[in-house]
Amino acid sequence: MVLVAKIIVIVVALLHFYFLWLEMFAWTTRGPKVFKKFPKELFEPTKSMAANQGLYNGFLVAGLVWSLLIEDSNWSMNIALFFLGCVVVAGIYGALSVSKKIFYIQGLPALLGIIAFLLSV
Numbered sequence: 001m002v003l004v005a006k007i008i009v010i011v012v013a014l015l016h017f018y019f020l021w022l023e024m025f026a027w028t029t030r031g032p033k034v035f036k037k038f039p040k041e042l043f044e045p046t047k048s049m050a051a052n053q054g055l056y057n058g059f060l061v062a063g064l065v066w067s068l069l070i071e072d073s074n075w076s077m078n079i080a081l082f083f084l085g086c087v088v089v090a091g092i093y094g095a096l097s098v099s100k101k102i103f104y105i106q107g108l109p110a111l112l113g114i115i116a117f118l119l120s121v
Helices: 002-025 047-069 073-097 100-120
Strands: none
Touching: 002 047, 002 073, 002 100, 047 073, 073 100
């Protein structure tokens, strides 16, 4: 079950790396294709705000990858649980404030990772 949990951590980290790329480097090019309900004329004026969001996603990626590099299994799991928990909270907030779809894309995979880690104990 630990292997499953670590695979989920990798998937969540890859998702957030994609979010980082999208928000920091492709907001005005790829962003309108991804966020179809967001008015196209607002992508350029919100470019720096999106980049800031992307930076935060990068911190989540860094923490998740760090958790995979820690040799002590208890410490590794605790760090992974912390960052997965942050992702779940962000997913819940996004679902409540923007769209329920955010929870399914962002929060649910992280929640599955938490469950997998807890079942491995």
